[in-house]
Amino acid sequence: MTLHLPVIDALPYNDHEIATLQAEIRALAAERNAVILAHNYQRAEVQDVAHFVGDSLGLSRKAAAATEDIIVFCGVHFMAETAKVLAPTKTVLLPDLEAGCSLADTITAEEVRGWRKQFPDYVAVGYVNTTAAVKAELDYCCTSGNVLEVIDAIPADKGILFLPDMFLGAHVRRMRPDRNVEVWMGECHVHAGIDIDTLQAARDANPGSEVLVHPECGCASRLLYRMADGDLPPEGIHIASTEGMINLTRELDADTFIVATETGIIHRMQQMAPEKRFVPADRAAECAYMKTITLVDVRDALRLNQFEIDVPTEVRERAKLAIDRMVALGA
Ligand code: SF4
Known part of the structure; x- marks a missing residue:
């Protein structure tokens, strides 16, 4: 597959312009009865203007509970x-x-249907990083945090189709060797940025540091896979949610933490634990898709009501079944 990544714009504004845009956005949000949700991997100034910042499951829950119109x-x-x-x-x-x-x-979705035809008795499990049309073809949705619970909830005699993340799928195979799991060979381009050698170099440069791995997105699943393989000694490595990472920075004595996930999360961690030092495992681990959204885009979204996301009712209802099963099993 050829990737066409968006170009990450250089910041088109200075501090004063950022503050002005953020004030304009908050005023527009109040006027239009809108809530702004931002993922942990967004640009810092977009995170700062949001009403809530979190991972994809956390933001899904905020969306489900929203009382605003937009x-x-x-x-x-x-x-x-x-x-x-x-x-x-x-x-x-x-x-x-x-x-x-x-x-x-x-x-x-068509590829999922084709795959299911090849394995008609298998149960289809998909990572949350899939389109709604793909989710509508699944039995279960999962996050990297609850994938093993989802697998364990499926009767032991059933084969499993796991998609689309090959590293998370390989991790499942390794952790549940008695299960019959077919894996789709998809991967996230940010994987390339967080490799074991790069991570080890960051550790060597920061003696006494602890490593925090946030298994939110495809960018960390390769590390999970390599750790399970024994390529990376588990000492000093902690796999945690965003809130879990913050708790760890308080519980552990280290002053410096190597953060092995997309670099955007460091902004929030630094705000929540300002006395600690956070070093990206690899500065190149940036998701160009996440960083394409600017403050100007957020303002224009509110001004011009763009770009509205719709999901056809039939797809929505089927996708919701798979998502509800994921939420019911926790994350
Ligand atoms: S880091 Fe970006 S490209 Fe990779 S899985 Fe997450 S959203 Fe997708």
């Missing part, structure tokens, strides 16, 4: 679709339609 979703397309599935009566706006996901793009 949800401005600063994340990628499949996440805005999930918000629409969970909050069908709300207007969901994605500020830039270029905010896609290379992992979600590796499989279409």
